[in-house]
Amino acid sequence: MLRYVLTRALSLGLSLVVASLVIFAMIEVIPGDPASFMLGLNAQPEAVAALRDDLGLNGSLVTRYLDWVGGLMTGDFGISYTYRVPVAELVLERLQVSLPLALYALGLSTLIAIPVGMFAAARQGRTSDYAIMGATQLGIAIPNFWFAMLLVMLFAVQLRWFSAGGFPGWDEGFWLAMKALTLPAVALALPQASILARVMRSSLLDVLHQDYMRTARAKGLSIAQATRHHALRNALIPVLTIIGLQFSFLLAGAIIIENVFFLPGLGRLIFQAITQRDLVVVESVVMLLVFAVILVTFLIDVAYAVVDPRLRRRR
Amino acid sequence: MIRIEDLALSIFGTPILRDVDLTVAAGQVFGLVGESGSGKSMTALALMGLLPRGMTTSGQIWLDDTDLTKLDEDAMCAIRGRRVSMIFQEPMTALNPVKTIGDQVAETLLIHGRASRNDARRIAAEKLTRVGLPQDRFPLDRYPHELSGGQRQRVCIAMAIALHPNLLIADEPTTALDVTTQAQILDLLKELVAEDGMGLLLITHDLAVVAGMADHVAVMRKGEIVEQAETETLFRNMSHPYTRQLLDASGHVPDGQAIPQDTPLLEVRSAVRDYPLPRTHLFGPTPQFRAVDEVSFTLNKGESLGLVGESGCGKSTLSRAILGLEPLQSGEILLNGTPIAPDMPHARRAGLQVVFQDPYGSFNPRWTVERLVAEPFHLLGSRPLDWRDRVRDALAEVGLDPDAMTRYPHEFSGGQRQRIAIARALILRPELIILDEAVSALDVSIRADILDLLAELQSRHGMGYLFISHDLGVVRSITDRVLVMKAGKIVEDGATEAVFAAPQHTYTQTLINAAPVIPPAWKEA
Known part of the structure; x- marks a missing residue:
């Protein structure tokens, strides 16, 4: 088990090195000089020269790469060109919104999807199964920003249970902040839960037809007992994969929902940075997101080994 | 002792079993023989109360004085694994891959409330030792993937006998195993019957297996028992022509x-x-x-x-x-x-051509037979102009009608598919x-036909x-x-x-x- 975790960790490290090289190279191959690119066409040569200095663009490729990576590792992500503040500060501030939002949405989606998927699988081919499958189809098809607006109209405008947008910050109290994240989390969770419920259903159906389920029934387990003791853990293996993918997506892919609810999240930060040609921010945030995705993949790999003994090789 | 009386099954009006009567006495091995689709597995599932949905049953299944067909699902759960147990054909997939063998054997005891958690583990260890998996080599925390097919079948047997059932049903328990492993598993089953006094219903397609194991044999065909008798009597008399036919086919020499x-x-x-x-070491050889x-x-x-x-x-x-x-x-x-x-x-x-074992898995299910059989032509660069005629000839040689050409593999039986596979191997006249x-x-009977076909093709083409x-x-x-x-x-x-x-x-x-x-x-x- 330890050995498995170590090999996975090693591959995590290697992936990070490769990813940092690719991101660094991409910024480098942008035609022309990053400084003049950032300043636009009508920039003064002196301003460009000053920015080049600022950005440390005058060193060799190798020293610049090492400086950048070294900075990342010590938490120094550089200074944002548009905001004139350290990128680390910006990112940290945004993460306080994006990370809880992603976890909230993922938690909701998992809590809804797994029981719903199980229920549909248990009632395979009956009306309730068809109803659930139809509903999830709809959940995937509905654009989530539109669903978000419906939520706002109902819960914020009509019922006045939630505010229509904005984020008060965590200093205003945990529950108040969570409340502000609730509607966005629901809007994000709907399509994810729909996908996850379908995966859970089909994965459980696969498992229910396995020979060992028949063995369990022959031992005297009822259908419910056999499902609980033997099917669930096996059925969760593919579900874990999807959960991992969804988390990575939710962390940075929530930009539309962030816009609908005026949330200062990572998605908006990177979007603004791109439109303002703030390459320092783009470079660092992309690297950070890559790190998050690779880390989640690693955690999912470890979770696989916890669930599936065939992956823990006995020494 | 278990007694089946006038058991009949049908699914949506199609009869599956008719007038099945059999009795398995305590300490007796009852052999149930038949070809695939004869209804022998359905008989076993009826005994277990595990028939697929949509089946209608009539007749009685007596376990001592209880008619199992009258029991509800909860009552059947209490019978399964405790009084009637079952092992299956495919030991490789019969165990849950994410649970240890100890837990899986102990579960039989726990689910019936027959032991505390600790006792269940202790008894599981005893049972595993009894079926030939001693604790020093096969501790309780082993997982199924660490065991061979024969060892996994032993785990299944340990699970099935943990509560001393009155009847053990073994559905083709050794069909997926090697011949030496088969002999060991059969010996184990025989020994358990002798020592525990349980009845064993041994379901198999192999007459030789029942000859060496069973006290009593019934031969099934198309949902009916055509003949049943004490084993030696049955083999000596062969009073039903189908039994004779099965025996001849199993030893068929083309x-x-x-x-x-x-x-x-x-x-x-x-x-x-x-x-x-x-690799054992990351940078090692x-x-x-x-x-x-x-x-x-x-x-x-x-x-x-x-x-x-x-x-x-x-x-x-x-x-x-x-x-x-x-x-x-x-x-x-x-x-x-x-x-x-x-x-x-x-x-x-x-x-150089090949025919594989699985007549289901060796064809692309979305291709027509003519396309499947003509596939080797791509080895020659292009299909000859008369490729359809040659496909027709190849199919005729393996005994299939030309109208098979436009059909799909799922429309054919296992034996017919194997004929299609042979036609595909034959089309380029390989050596x-x-x-x-x-x-x-x-x-066995289809096997005999295919062996005849192979012999005939060889004498004609000399490959x-x-x-x-x-x-x-x-x-x-x-x-x-x-x-x-x-x-x-x-x-x-x-x-x-x-x-x-x-x-x-x-x-x-x-x-x-x-x-x-x-x-x-x-x-x-």
Whole structure:
């Protein structure tokens, strides 16, 4: 088990090195000089020269790469060109919104999807199964920003249970902040839960037809007992994969929902940075997101080994 | 003791079983024999109350004084695993891969509330030891994937007998196992019946297995028991023609075999095939597993050569090398004097075709039969203009109508699909056909037909056969010469009759002794 975790960790490290090289190279191959690119066409040569200095663009490729990576590792992500503040500060501030939002949405989606998927699988081919499958189809098809607006109209405008947008910050109290994240989390969770419920259903159906389920029934387990003791853990293996993918997506892919609810999240930060040609921010945030995705993949790999003994090789 | 009276089953009006009557007494082995689809597994599932949804049942199943057909699901859960247990055909998939064997055996005790958690583990350890998995080598925390097929079947047996059931149902318990493992499992079952006094309902397609095991035998066909009697009486009398037919088919020897020539067709010289194993150290050398170890033999034109051995002995690896699908690490393989290798020209593959075991998995389900059979033409670069006629001829040769051409594989039975596979192998008139367990998945009567077909095709076209099988009986009936393979090496090589009559190597002797046989005296009328 330890050995498995170590090999996975090693591959995590290697992936990070490769990813940092690719991101660094991409910024480098942008035609022309990053400084003049950032300043636009009508920039003064002196301003460009000053920015080049600022950005440390005058060193060799190798020293610049090492400086950048070294900075990342010590938490120094550089200074944002548009905001004139350290990128680390910006990112940290945004993460306080994006990370809880992603976890909230993922938690909701998992809590809804797994029981719903199980229920549909248990009632395979009956009306309730068809109803659930139809509903999830709809959940995937509905654009989530539109669903978000419906939520706002109902819960914020009509019922006045939630505010229509904005984020008060965590200093205003945990529950108040969570409340502000609730509607966005629901809007994000709907399509994810729909996908996850379908995966859970089909994965459980696969498992229910396995020979060992028949063995369990022959031992005297009822259908419910056999499902609980033997099917669930096996059925969760593919579900874990999807959960991992969804988390990575939710962390940075929530930009539309962030816009609908005026949330200062990572998605908006990177979007603004791109439109303002703030390459320092783009470079660092992309690297950070890559790190998050690779880390989640690693955690999912470890979770696989916890669930599936065939992956823990006995020494 | 369990008694089935007038059991009938139907699904949506289609009858599955009719008038089934049988009694399994305590301490008795009852053999239920029949071909696939005869209803023997359905009888077992009816006993367990585990029939698929939509079945209508009539008749009674008496377990002592209780009629099981009258019990509700909760009551049946209390019976299953405690009074009536069952083991299945496929031990590789019968266990939950994410639970330890100890937990799975203990579960039988826990689910019926017969032991505390600690006691259940202790009893599980006892039961596993009893079925031949001692704790020092197979501790409770082993997972199924760490065990072989035979060992997994032992775990299933331990689970099934943990609560001393009155009846154990074994549905083809050894069909998926090697012949020596089969003998061990059958011995174990026999011993458990003798010691525990439970009844055993042994379901199998193999008459020889019941001959050596059962006290009483029933023969099933199309949902009905056509004949049942005490074992020796049944074999001696064979009062129903179908029983006679089954017996004849199982020992069928096709006639009119071709006479092999003296010119070599396939020459395998010191073939070595290594597989890399997972590394033990990240930067250490990759360990190698030698699957085929210095194998040499010659197959002459028009000859039928058998290759027998148990699973994992390297026979399939060798066949892939002969097909030129995988490279050799050393040695060479020659077909008509030209070397066979993965990078050989396509046209050379035309002389070499194969028929595999699984008539379901070896076809693309979305292709029509004519496209499937015509596929080898791509080895020649393009399809000849008369390709349809040639497909029609090939199908006719294997006994299929031309109207099969536009149909899809799922419209055919297992035996018919194997005929399609043979037509596909035949279409380029190869000089060598590799038959890799080609009749192992078929019922005995269909197997006899296919063996006849193969013999007939060989006498007509004179091609060579490399007949790979774990089934000694089949190899004996169709091959001229046989190779016995063990752990990557050929341990014995000789004329088939001579090897079977007087095996020289101890391994060959073990194999032949382990194969169940019907006592010859019983076959004399």
